[in-house]
Amino acid sequence: MFNSKFSRRQFLKTAAAAIALPTLSSLSSVSFASNGQADHTVINVFLRGGMDSLSAVIPYAEKAYFEARPTIAIPEAGRTALNEQFALHSAMSPLKSLYDNGDLAFVVAAGLGAASTTRSHFSAQRRMESGSDDNMQMDGWLGRYLASNTDSGAVFRGVGMGKVQKSLRGFTPALGLSSLASFKIKARGVNASSVPDSLRKLYEGMDHPILVDEASRTLSALEVAASNALGSSAKPADYGTSKVGGALHQVAELLNANIGLEAANVDMGGWDFHREMGSWNGGDLSIKFSELSGALAAFYNEISARQGNVTIVVMSEFGRRVKENTSGGADHGKGGAMMVIGNGIAGGQVYGTWPGLAPENLDKGDLKITTDYRQVLSELVDRRLGRPDLLDVTFPDYTPDQYLGICS
Amino acid sequence: MNFANIPSPVVNTEQLPESLSRRAFFGGKSVAAAAVTAAISVPSLTQAAVPGSEIDDTLHIINRLTMGVTPALYVDVNAMGVDAFIEQQLDPSSIDDTETEAMVSQFARLDMSAAELQTIKKRAPIRQELHGATVIRAVHSNRQLQEVMVDFWSNHFNVDTHKKGTAFYKPADDKGIRELALGNFSDLLMFTAKSPAMLEYLDNRQSRANRNRIPNENYARELMELHTLGVDGGYSEDDVLAVSYVLSGWSIKEGEFRFNANANRLGPLNDGGDVMGWVPFVRERSVENGESLINFLAYQPATANFVCWKLCRYFVRDDIEQYHPLVAQVAEVFSQNDTEIVPTLSAIFASDEFRQSKGEKVKRSNELMYSILRATGAAINVEQPQRLGNHLRKHLLKMDQGLFECEPPTGYPVEASAYINTNAMVNRWNIGFAIAANRLSKYVRVNQMSWIDSPANVKELVEQLSQRLMSRQLEASEKQALYSQLGKAPEDVVKRRDIRQIKTLAGLIFASSSFQIR
Numbered sequence: 001m002f003n004s005k006f007s008r009r010q011f012l013k014t015a016a017a018a019i020a021l022p023t024l025s026s027l028s029s030v031s032f033a034s035n036g037q038a039d040h041t042v043i044n045v046f047l048r049g050g051m052d053s054l055s056a057v058i059p060y061a062e063k064a065y066f067e068a069r070p071t072i073a074i075p076e077a078g079r080t081a082l083n084e085q086f087a088l089h090s091a092m093s094p095l096k097s098l099y100d101n102g103d104l105a106f107v108v109a110a111g112l113g114a115a116s117t118t119r120s121h122f123s124a125q126r127r128m129e130s131g132s133d134d135n136m137q138m139d140g141w142l143g144r145y146l147a148s149n150t151d152s153g154a155v156f157r158g159v160g161m162g163k164v165q166k167s168l169r170g171f172t173p174a175l176g177l178s179s180l181a182s183f184k185i186k187a188r189g190v191n192a193s194s195v196p197d198s199l200r201k202l203y204e205g206m207d208h209p210i211l212v213d214e215a216s217r218t219l220s221a222l223e224v225a226a227s228n229a230l231g232s233s234a235k236p237a238d239y240g241t242s243k244v245g246g247a248l249h250q251v252a253e254l255l256n257a258n259i260g261l262e263a264a265n266v267d268m269g270g271w272d273f274h275r276e277m278g279s280w281n282g283g284d285l286s287i288k289f290s291e292l293s294g295a296l297a298a299f300y301n302e303i304s305a306r307q308g309n310v311t312i313v314v315m316s317e318f319g320r321r322v323k324e325n326t327s328g329g330a331d332h333g334k335g336g337a338m339m340v341i342g343n344g345i346a347g348g349q350v351y352g353t354w355p356g357l358a359p360e361n362l363d364k365g366d367l368k369i370t371t372d373y374r375q376v377l378s379e380l381v382d383r384r385l386g387r388p389d390l391l392d393v394t395f396p397d398y399t400p401d402q403y404l405g406i407c408s
Numbered sequence: 409m410n411f412a413n414i415p416s417p418v419v420n421t422e423q424l425p426e427s428l429s430r431r432a433f434f435g436g437k438s439v440a441a442a443a444v445t446a447a448i449s450v451p452s453l454t455q456a457a458v459p460g461s462e463i464d465d466t467l468h469i470i471n472r473l474t475m476g477v478t479p480a481l482y483v484d485v486n487a488m489g490v491d492a493f494i495e496q497q498l499d500p501s502s503i504d505d506t507e508t509e510a511m512v513s514q515f516a517r518l519d520m521s522a523a524e525l526q527t528i529k530k531r532a533p534i535r536q537e538l539h540g541a542t543v544i545r546a547v548h549s550n551r552q553l554q555e556v557m558v559d560f561w562s563n564h565f566n567v568d569t570h571k572k573g574t575a576f577y578k579p580a581d582d583k584g585i586r587e588l589a590l591g592n593f594s595d596l597l598m599f600t601a602k603s604p605a606m607l608e609y610l611d612n613r614q615s616r617a618n619r620n621r622i623p624n625e626n627y628a629r630e631l632m633e634l635h636t637l638g639v640d641g642g643y644s645e646d647d648v649l650a651v652s653y654v655l656s657g658w659s660i661k662e663g664e665f666r667f668n669a670n671a672n673r674l675g676p677l678n679d680g681g682d683v684m685g686w687v688p689f690v691r692e693r694s695v696e697n698g699e700s701l702i703n704f705l706a707y708q709p710a711t712a713n714f715v716c717w718k719l720c721r722y723f724v725r726d727d728i729e730q731y732h733p734l735v736a737q738v739a740e741v742f743s744q745n746d747t748e749i750v751p752t753l754s755a756i757f758a759s760d761e762f763r764q765s766k767g768e769k770v771k772r773s774n775e776l777m778y779s780i781l782r783a784t785g786a787a788i789n790v791e792q793p794q795r796l797g798n799h800l801r802k803h804l805l806k807m808d809q810g811l812f813e814c815e816p817p818t819g820y821p822v823e824a825s826a827y828i829n830t831n832a833m834v835n836r837w838n839i840g841f842a843i844a845a846n847r848l849s850k851y852v853r854v855n856q857m858s859w860i861d862s863p864a865n866v867k868e869l870v871e872q873l874s875q876r877l878m879s880r881q882l883e884a885s886e887k888q889a890l891y892s893q894l895g896k897a898p899e900d901v902v903k904r905r906d907i908r909q910i911k912t913l914a915g916l917i918f919a920s921s922s923f924q925i926r
Contacts (some may be wrong), residue, residue: 176829198893205885218833274626326621327614
């Protein structure tokens with residue numbers, strides 16, 4: 001017996017994968033699709049806490065940068081020039097070759113739209129992930145995109161690492177995953193093999209608004225994971241030991257398994273450096289940069305076969321205050337930076353209009369925002385994903401004047 | 409191995425005869441009676457009537473005021489009445505808890521001063537002991553509502569023990585939160601503002617405004633956004649800056665709060681500024697200004713609304729609106745009672761919305777673990793407190809609920825829609841299978857045979873398990889799933905092979921949506 005809240009469709013899909021149902025011809029295409037490769041996959045890496053973009057993409061040509069940050073400005077020894085205006089933090093050097101190859105673009109002075117004045121992490125993150133200026137927008141830009149895109153029938157279309165983040169909300173079938181290696185039911189003893197089936201029966205007749213759907217999704221995902229031996233691929237050493245590396249490696253495994261992944265969200269926390277950013281050479285902030293860059297480079301390497309069909313977007317809710325504070329850190333600011341990575345983009349450039357750091361150019365002590373983050377994402381959806389028809393639903397209250405030309 | 413309070417050895421199911429006698433199951437007193445609520449004897453399974461699957465008033469109150477029902481507690485609350493139970497739980501000092509305290513006293517690091525812990529240096533054992541002691545209190549304490557409120561406030565005043573030296577300060581922070589969990593909100597706010605754990609976690613210890621330095625805004629912002637007014641509580645960016653000046657110099661010395669007067673400046677407030685109407689009343693370099701400002705924030709109407717909204721979401725239902733009449737009514741009680749927490753909770757517990765919200769909350773993943781440990785009558789051995797804590801911690805981390813390890817200052821979410829996901833679901837199922845099969849930790853043992861009493865047939869087996877572990881019955885369709893696991897019809901006699909699946913059946917009960925809600 002199926003309750004209306006229990007996804008009959010999803011159940012049939014799994015049943016079709018588990019046992020042959022040749023009479024239902026439509027199902028064979030569904031199960032084929034769920035084992036296919038998505039046309040394109042977007043990986044959104046969200047740096048939570050407000051990444052200090054002025055230490056990552058360093059405006060080394062500006063005197064005001066060094067004046068505002070007498071103790072935390074990155075000195076010459078700790079940076080590599082990207083062009084005459086900006087330099088890359090040396091802890092991010094694993095990304096330099098991607099930049100030089102044209103597979104990585106930076107966007108500076110990027111961030112929330114002009115409507116935003118918030119310096120709250122949580123308000124800013126919610127808003128950025130929603131893709132809208134409306135605080136009441138409950139779903140996210142990736143979620144709306146996925147929900148409107150053609151349904152391939154794959155179980156793993158949208159995945160949030162750690163949890164289903166706000167950006168994926170609105171796409172109900174999104175999965176939240178942590179460790180693929182431990183993504184299995186651990187019942188043992190007599191009849192343990194019947195447990196997944198018993199779990200399905202346990203939920204079928206029930207109508208809990210959250211648990212029943214999630215149980216159905218989980219059981220379907222467990223079947224796909226088992227049949228594709230997900231969680232068994234060894235993590236290449238160049239990822240290092242960071243959490244973000246672990247998460248990105250698992251996304252790589254999902255991509256390489258050809259199970260139809262279209263979007264994934266990976267979080268990296270710990271960017272709220274109100275204090276002790278530390279030395280460019282081994283300080284706490286440099287360790288974060290090193291973990292992030294090492295993990296991104298390792299990920300890009302691990303998906304080498306599909307670099308042209310994957311786009312990684314790295315963003316943070318805001319940048320940090322231009323002037324350093326009393327404790328060797330900087331408080332919440334406005335303008336930050338984004339990264340776009342993928343083969344075939346017009347990388348090797350720093351995009352965006354630089355507003356300058358001289359006091360008269362700042363917005364209440366903060367770097368001004370000259371590029372709405374959605375300008376970058378719209379271009380991605382339009383030009384790289386080839387879905388201009390989905391711009392309105394993905395960014396309902398935003399229309400870009402022009403594109404930066406990253407995804408030409 | 410010396411298991412606290414467990415008089416009988418674990419019965420090995422493999423050795424059971426085909427025909428099961430009650431005596432074979434109960435080597436003596438039941439585990440539940442001894443381990444969970446030592447003062448109350450466990451009712452005989454055959455005495456208890458077998459009611460239906462609905463959550464009755466007794467069970468509802470237990471579900472919300474405690475970390476989970478036990479058969480003994482159900483009988484007890486039924487006898488005293490729900491209102492008497494609420495009253496008892498709101499007055500934890502009236503409840504004897506010596507047995508729990510004796511167990512917790514094994515966690516030596518939690519009684520050390522921050523200075524001592526800093527001398528020892530290691531942080532991981534502190535986190536392990538914090539996990540062990542918190543789980544033991546959640547599972548064993550007779551002051552259940554106090555532990556529920558400690559959990560609430562520990563998230564409201566979140567501290568991540570991975571940040572810098574926070575772990576050294578957390579044991580004292582935890583102690584203070586427990587003492588004040590049912591006290592006065594303004595006291596609690598003041599306590600956390602001066603708690604070295606908070607000063608370290610939100611960086612205020614380094615906030616200095618002398619010599620034209622800019623104070624650190626981190627704590628000032630979260631104080632208003634997360635601890636008091638709420639993000640829409642009416643403060644401005646200028647207020648954040650002003651508050652950070654008032655609190656500059658609030659720091660730590662030798663593991664204790666220290667006001668560093670030299671580093672305290674009033675910045676914009678020296679030039680006639682104010683914070684939502686609050687103005688400094690003594691000159692700068694005085695701790696009294698900060699204390700006055702924190703009290704001012706504690707008593708703001710926006711704070712009453714925000715804190716009471718969070719309490720209503722916690723105790724009533726996830727989706728209650730911030731301006732729901734119940735929130736307004738509770739906030740009124742909070743304000744009129746000088747921010748006292750007990751009358752505030754009383755108002756929630758007395759409301760129709762609360763009484764009618766049976767089963768509308770999902771157990772958060774730590775609550776789920778505690779409730780399974782309580783339901784199973786698990787005996788916890790505290791001889792190796794750090795190893796025990798480490799095992800418990802690993803399981804909580806898998807469910808994204810490592811205690812005092814939430815990185816953002818929001819604390820863990822209370823809404824099921826935010827924490828229920830594919831990963832959580834699998835691990836929420838697995839923890840039930842693990843506990844029921846004694847695979848959680850070698851320091852945690854359940855006696856599966858104590859959960860049943862000579863069931864005549866498969867239907868009785870399932871009903872006895874259900875009653876014993878949930879104090880109510882599974883829904884009919886859920887029972888079918890258990891029959892199907894056994895491959896049996898309800899009227900079939902219970903065979904040894906079925907008995908060997910008790911741990912799996914119990915795991916399925918814990919995995920059911922009936923068990924996962926509260």
